[in-house]
Amino acid sequence: MSIKISETLTFECETGNYHTFCPISCVAWLYQKIEDSFFLVVGTKTCGYFLQNALGVMIFAEPRYAMAELEEGDISAQLNDYEELKRLCVQIKKDRNPSVIIWIGTCTTEIIKMDLEGMAPKLENEIEIPIVVARANGLDYAFTQGEDTVLAAMAHRCPEQKTEIEKKIDDKSIQELFSFLPLKTKEKSNKSFTFKNKFPLVLFGSLPSTVASQLSLELKRQSIHVSGWLPAQRYTDLPTLGDKVYVCGVNPFLSRTATTLMRRRKCKLIGAPFPIGPDGTRAWIEKICSVFNIETQGLEEREQQVWESLKNYLNLVRGKSVFFMGDNLLEISLARFLIRCGMIVYEIGIPYMDKRYQAAELTLLQETCKKMCIPMPRIVEKPDNYNQIQRMRELQPDLAITGMAHANPLEARGINTKWSVEFTFAQIHGFTNAKDVLELVTRPLRRNNNLENLGWTNLIKIQKR
Amino acid sequence: MKLAYWMYAGPAHIGTLRVASSFKNVHAIMHAPLGDDYFNVMRSMLERERDFTPVTASIVDRHVLARGSQEKVVDNITKKDKQEHPDLIVLTPTCTSSILQEDLQNFVNRASMSSDSDVILADVNHYRVNELQAADRTLEQVVRYYLEKAHRQGNLNLSLTEKPSANIIGIFTLGFHNQHDCRELKRLLQDLGIMINQIIPEGGFVENLHELPKAWFNLVPYREVGLMTALYLEKEFGMPYISTTPMGVVDIANCIRQIQKQVNIWSPILLGKKFDFEPYIDEQTRFISQAAWFSRSIDCQNLTGKKAVVFGDATHAASITKILACEMGIRVSCTGTYCKHDEEWFKEQVQNFCDEILITDDHTEVGDMIARIEPSAIFGTQMERHIGKRLDIPCGVISSPVHIQNFPLGYRPFLGYEGTNQIADLVYNSFTLGMEDHLLEIFGGHDTKEVITKSLSTDTDLTWNSESQLELNKIPGFVRGKIKRNTEKFARQNNITKITVEVMYAAKEDLSA
Numbered sequence: 001m002s003i004k005i006s007e008t009l010t011f012e013c014e015t016g017n018y019h020t021f022c023p024i025s026c027v028a029w030l031y032q033k034i035e036d037s038f039f040l041v042v043g044t045k046t047c048g049y050f051l052q053n054a055l056g057v058m059i060f061a062e063p064r065y066a067m068a069e070l071e072e073g074d075i076s077a078q079l080n081d082y083e084e085l086k087r088l089c090v091q092i093k094k095d096r097n098p099s100v101i102i103w104i105g106t107c108t109t110e111i112i113k114m115d116l117e118g119m120a121p122k123l124e125n126e127i128e129i130p131i132v133v134a135r136a137n138g139l140d141y142a143f144t145q146g147e148d149t150v151l152a153a154m155a156h157r158c159p160e161q162k163t164e165i166e167k168k169i170d171d172k173s174i175q176e177l178f179s180f181l182p183l184k185t186k187e188k189s190n191k192s193f194t195f196k197n198k199f200p201l202v203l204f205g206s207l208p209s210t211v212a213s214q215l216s217l218e219l220k221r222q223s224i225h226v227s228g229w230l231p232a233q234r235y236t237d238l239p240t241l242g243d244k245v246y247v248c249g250v251n252p253f254l255s256r257t258a259t260t261l262m263r264r265r266k267c268k269l270i271g272a273p274f275p276i277g278p279d280g281t282r283a284w285i286e287k288i289c290s291v292f293n294i295e296t297q298g299l300e301e302r303e304q305q306v307w308e309s310l311k312n313y314l315n316l317v318r319g320k321s322v323f324f325m326g327d328n329l330l331e332i333s334l335a336r337f338l339i340r341c342g343m344i345v346y347e348i349g350i351p352y353m354d355k356r357y358q359a360a361e362l363t364l365l366q367e368t369c370k371k372m373c374i375p376m377p378r379i380v381e382k383p384d385n386y387n388q389i390q391r392m393r394e395l396q397p398d399l400a401i402t403g404m405a406h407a408n409p410l411e412a413r414g415i416n417t418k419w420s421v422e423f424t425f426a427q428i429h430g431f432t433n434a435k436d437v438l439e440l441v442t443r444p445l446r447r448n449n450n451l452e453n454l455g456w457t458n459l460i461k462i463q464k465r
Numbered sequence: 466m467k468l469a470y471w472m473y474a475g476p477a478h479i480g481t482l483r484v485a486s487s488f489k490n491v492h493a494i495m496h497a498p499l500g501d502d503y504f505n506v507m508r509s510m511l512e513r514e515r516d517f518t519p520v521t522a523s524i525v526d527r528h529v530l531a532r533g534s535q536e537k538v539v540d541n542i543t544k545k546d547k548q549e550h551p552d553l554i555v556l557t558p559t560c561t562s563s564i565l566q567e568d569l570q571n572f573v574n575r576a577s578m579s580s581d582s583d584v585i586l587a588d589v590n591h592y593r594v595n596e597l598q599a600a601d602r603t604l605e606q607v608v609r610y611y612l613e614k615a616h617r618q619g620n621l622n623l624s625l626t627e628k629p630s631a632n633i634i635g636i637f638t639l640g641f642h643n644q645h646d647c648r649e650l651k652r653l654l655q656d657l658g659i660m661i662n663q664i665i666p667e668g669g670f671v672e673n674l675h676e677l678p679k680a681w682f683n684l685v686p687y688r689e690v691g692l693m694t695a696l697y698l699e700k701e702f703g704m705p706y707i708s709t710t711p712m713g714v715v716d717i718a719n720c721i722r723q724i725q726k727q728v729n730i731w732s733p734i735l736l737g738k739k740f741d742f743e744p745y746i747d748e749q750t751r752f753i754s755q756a757a758w759f760s761r762s763i764d765c766q767n768l769t770g771k772k773a774v775v776f777g778d779a780t781h782a783a784s785i786t787k788i789l790a791c792e793m794g795i796r797v798s799c800t801g802t803y804c805k806h807d808e809e810w811f812k813e814q815v816q817n818f819c820d821e822i823l824i825t826d827d828h829t830e831v832g833d834m835i836a837r838i839e840p841s842a843i844f845g846t847q848m849e850r851h852i853g854k855r856l857d858i859p860c861g862v863i864s865s866p867v868h869i870q871n872f873p874l875g876y877r878p879f880l881g882y883e884g885t886n887q888i889a890d891l892v893y894n895s896f897t898l899g900m901e902d903h904l905l906e907i908f909g910g911h912d913t914k915e916v917i918t919k920s921l922s923t924d925t926d927l928t929w930n931s932e933s934q935l936e937l938n939k940i941p942g943f944v945r946g947k948i949k950r951n952t953e954k955f956a957r958q959n960n961i962t963k964i965t966v967e968v969m970y971a972a973k974e975d976l977s978a
Binding site for chain 1: 466467468469470471472475476478479497498499500501502503505506507509510513514515516517518521522523524525526527530541548559560561564565591592593595936939940966967970973974975976
């Protein structure tokens with residue numbers, strides 16, 4: 001097999017035999033993000049066992065999620081779906097009293113064609129709790145795309161932006177809408193700041209609340225007011241949407257949500273690179289500012305300053321090569337950042353590539369490659385893990401970013417690995433967290449620097465047969 | 466429909482995969498949607514496997530849903546055949562694929578014509594059996610397939626080995642301390658002068674399965690996996706089997722006596738002598754294993770009559786109950802298992818050794834039972850360990866399902882004479898240690914002085930504004946103190962007296978420089 005490294009971005013598509021997490025895993029972080037929610041996964045033992053094993057310890061903290069485990073009677077339609085779900089939801093209401101119940105449809109509900117969307121409104125009326133339906137199944141989606149389906153479903157539940165309030169952003173009545181801010185902050189920010197964005201800006205993508213406020217703060221520095229987040233900390237605080245509202249994504253896997261916001265809620269989408277790494281964050285802010293016709297203030301210095309603080313890490317990664325096996329859709333943004341850090345990327349595996357939603361990110365990737373004089377990596381959609389391992393054997397990358405199924409076997413063969421899932425759970429957005437990304441990326445390199453002299457990098461026996 | 470947060474035994478296909486991937490050079494192909502291959506993660510992480518788990522998925526996606534798998538499964542099987550040349554490919558249905566009702570057997574038939582590997586379809590019903598039952602079934606299926614094949618080809622070797630020998634059936638991947646148990650069993654049999662004919666499935670080659678009948682008897686250490694195979698071998702080849710789990714001093718002796726009985730059927734004829742293992746049992750019990758002496762020692766007196774609760778799979782829960790009750794004099798208030806399918810056997814085993822018996826796979830029921838009984842110690846799975854944490858009751862883990870810490874690198878068998886030592890340690894360390902317990906009771910606790918403040922530094926000139934205070938409270942508790950200290954340190958260095966959110970983030974960024 002010969003490996004060509006071309007001058008332009010090349011897209012390939014393989015067999016789709018790759019390892020990733022099931023999209024229902026999104027409940028793991030979403031139930032923590034949306035504090036008053038309850039996630040009910042309607043599926044089988046297989047789904048339950050996955051959540052239990054993949055999410056490890058969290059399960060013991062009395063999580064606000066559960067399985068509605070389908071039994072033989074449900075599959076063969078001997079039991080009435082509606083009555084069964086009602087029974088469980090009433091119990092959930094009694095035990096937890098959530099503000100919203102989110103039904104996660106799985107492969108099984110797809111195959112037996114359980115009409116979750118049809119049942120939800122009826123049951124919603126009956127038990128008086130909103131029920132949101134998201135089909136996060138392994139037939140259609142990979143890993144982080146689960147969040148996409150949930151947010152897309154939730155976008156329908158955001159209240160409508162009233163049309164008369166497009167006068168001035170610092171109008172008192174509008175401020176009431178921005179209820180996600182604590183009351184005091186609202187008053188204070190009102191006094192000391194005049195925001196320059198004429199139209200409300202809503203950001204979408206689930207981030208830990210500290211990261212969300214860091215990003216809001218970065219925009220505040222540019223006099224841009226963030227009027228809401230999808231999702232907010234509480235379901236009851238969902239942002240208002242409408243045709244005057246601008247929306248911008250913070251994560252690369254949210255293409256359905258973006259489409260829903262544009263088509264169904266008539267919002268205006270700002271297509272920007274994603275705020276991962278200082279270069280991405282700057283490009284993200286610049287794009288938002290340019291949409292609102294705002295000149296950026298001190299952004300270049302800010303980026304420079306962050307790069308400066310990363311110096312020690314950059315010395316470690318410069319010239320090293322990376323191979324993304326692909327499983328969480330963050331790959332393009334991470335690769336772009338790592339190239340800017342001076343790394344060489346051989347291959348970007350990715351489950352699904354939305355070239356329209358990621359357009360700005362792809363352009364930035366291309367520019368970055370040119371700027372750093374590094375050949376364009378190949379982008380492999382729906383990769384085949386077996387082929388990838390053969391390619392890796394040939395290329396011998398300094399670092400493979402891969403799922404947990406392959407990490408230990410690759411390490412045993414002397415290839416440094418980093419688990420890709422960690423990037424989904426770590427704080428990687430904005431200027432402040434650029435360090436955390438490199439902390440993750442360099443950890444195997446630093447660890448193995450310490451072990452290098454021991455002489456046992458290869459730890460497998462040659463097979464006898 | 467059932468509201469479920471947690472389950473003791475996994476879905477059926479996990480059992481099949483565990484058996485398939487325990488054999489050497491056997492590949493399993495799952496007919497499953499994307500993301501169902503988390504078995505690979507479990508094996509790679511928990512067992513810390515160095516090799517790629519020989520399991521791939523033939524992905525069921527929208528297209529498959531619309532048109533059926535068509536050539537896909539067959540293609541994937543033949544491709545894997547070319548790539549890795551396995552001896553056997555096991556096509557594994559999942560819960561999703563079983564409701565699609567595709568004719569997987571037909572795919573298997575077609576694929577086996579074009580590939581060098583043998584191909585079989587795992588025959589398990591997803592909605593009726595769990596992980597353990599499926600593993601048992603699959604192992605029997607594989608063994609039967611190769612013995613029937615050997616029979617057809619006429620290379621079935623039915624003559625017994627010259628010296629007494631045994632097959633060990635049921636050691637497999639992700640099993641609770643299975644690797645260590647296997648080593649201990651080998652040592653035990655070696656001490657008795659019995660050869661190991663084969664160990665299946667762990668590390669075995671399917672091509673060697675036709676030699677299984679050469680052994681004098683089969684040893685099935687665990688109830689859950691291997692019994693079906695042993696029964697099949699008994700029925701077809703008249704091979705006797707021993708299913709007494711050699712766990713605890715009493716049952717090890719029982720097991721060895723049964724072995725003696727079995728080998729003495731043939732040895733007078735084939736070897737011209739009879740085996741007597743009694744001196745060995747006596748020597749091991751009294752002097753090699755420390756457990757018998759330990760339960761006599763005054764240390765163990767403190768455990769007399771203490772209340773314990775046991776829960777786990779049928780094998781471990783039953784054995785541990787018997788050990789606690791008869792070998793250590795501990796009062797077992799309740800014992801239970803999640804192996805509902807083995808209820809009858811379990812009840813019969815533990816009947817006289819405990820106050821009550823609980824058969825359930827609902828962890829909340831187990832939690833309620835523990836809360837009601839308030840034992841001094843729990844012996845259970847990882848779930849019971851967490852229940853124990855919440856109720857402040859110590860717990861020793863004695864059975865699957867388990868976490869990575871229950872795949873220790875050090876030698877920790879539960880079976881055999883070394884196993885008795887390990888169990889004694891586990892039990893003893895789980896109860897609050899004797900004297901400490903007394904002293905706590907007399908003086909009412911270790912440390913009665915209340916902590917006034919949690920921070921090390923006393924209040925300073927620094928003020929946190931309400932916004933930053935709020936932000937600080939959002940940070941998870943276990944790092945909050947550290948962040949607070951770092952921020953204040955940064956503020957002091959930069960002569961900042963009023964801490965805002967901006968200062969917090971600046972401090973975080975500064976930390977890296």
